Amino acid sequence: MGSLELPGALLIGDIVHAEGEWKECAKFASLKEYRTGNRAEFLSALKSGTYDDVVAIYRSNESTAVTGPFDQELLDALPKSLKYICHNGAGYDNIDIPSCTSKNILVSSTPGAVSNATADIAMFLTLGALRGLTPALASVRAGNWRPTPNALGRDPRGKTLGILGLGGIGTALAQRAVAFGMTVQYHKRTPLKDSPYTYVSFEELLRTSDVLSLNLSLTAETRGIIGQGEFAQMKDGAVLVNTARGGLVDEKALVRALQSGKLAGAGLDVFEREPAIERELLEMGNVMCLPHIGTATVETQRDMEVLVLENLRSAVLEGRLVTGVPEQKGISG
Structure with missing residues (x-):
């Protein structure tokens, strides 16, 4: 299978401690990145069809500064191909989970790692x-x-x-x-x-x-x-x-x-x-x-990034998330 035929995986924001593991995902997905920018530019890129092959997204609480929250407006603009949002963070209140569920988009978080x-x-x-x-x-x-x-x-x-x-x-x-x-x-x-x-x-x-x-x-x-x-x-x-x-x-x-x-x-x-x-x-x-530093250690940040990528790999290759959010328990992709 050629790389152009692989399903798309989109990284939003940065990845710091597991860059190598992210690059390894190229074996099973066509990797795309939106590391910097703003919400308007991201919505424009979505509208242009740049990400129309993306089935899984890697995003984080920090990447909210890049795209804004994953609210109804943004979810409505995401490609119809999208099936999974792999979130880096134990908390995910900046993702509209009910709207994701209604669109058959499954979401994972990083419990345990934090x-x-x-x-x-x-x-x-x-x-x-x-x-x-x-x-x-x-x-x-x-x-x-x-x-x-x-x-x-x-x-x-x-x-x-x-x-x-x-x-x-x-x-x-x-x-x-x-x-x-x-x-x-x-x-x-x-x-x-x-x-x-x-x-x-x-x-x-x-x-x-x-x-x-x-x-x-x-x-x-x-x-x-x-x-x-x-x-x-x-x-x-x-x-x-x-x-x-x-x-x-x-x-x-x-x-x-x-x-x-x-x-x-x-x-x-x-x-x-x-x-x-x-x-x-x-x-x-x-x-x-303290300025919200509960997970701010090298070891924990790496564990979180690796877990997100485990979810992404499982989503693309097996059609399931490893640590799906409890609100979607029992829902399969």
Whole structure:
């Protein structure tokens, strides 16, 4: 079979750690690339028929800066040949999954590959928020040694960690928390059959957790799942940790909960309107803020890219995805 007869595979955005593996895909697909540009130019290229043979797309959360979200407008412009979107990221809220399903386009993500790195950051933020490390970090960098006043932090030992969404990342976090002497409980829509951790209702999770960690996907149902009403139900002096998606939290309500003393602190790697952050959160000494770096390690980024390419290879050669998104479970290509 000549290369011109091979089905097309389109890379959108960049690939950094698995460039060699991407080039190897030329054995079974005609490789096309749209690494830089903007949405208007991409839509124009689609309209021109440049990608009319493409059956699979490799895209990422970062490539949203190139094409914009995969919303209804963009999905309507994609070639009719397209059957698979292989997404680099555990979260995929910038892809309209229901519209993909209606068009018989299957989507994969990268669960598992991100679990350890993201759980490490979640544990770091948990410790940082409990110990109140933000003022200490700022003080020593300013040459002032310890901050004044030098408030005491709290130990993780003996505290109850509540995990909202016990998937791969949540499970990896639970393992780390146990090593620090924490008790772990969780809530998700369907309780796990063989979990060593205690399942509780959503209301009990809020009411009894010393630290609440958000480890669930952002969907239409989960957007704003933690807001003013939920903060009111939480323990006085609790800590919120979010390494999932900023849209899960009403950020203004979070500011009010912190200002009132209802919450003792927060550890945040994600924000509601990234890269914009509520000014008050940046000014509060009881808040640790990171710029969405949960998966930012060399090893994890490579694992993610390789998994995307495994999905792409499986899609083109076998007509199935390795790690399809759960919303499309049971749907075949």
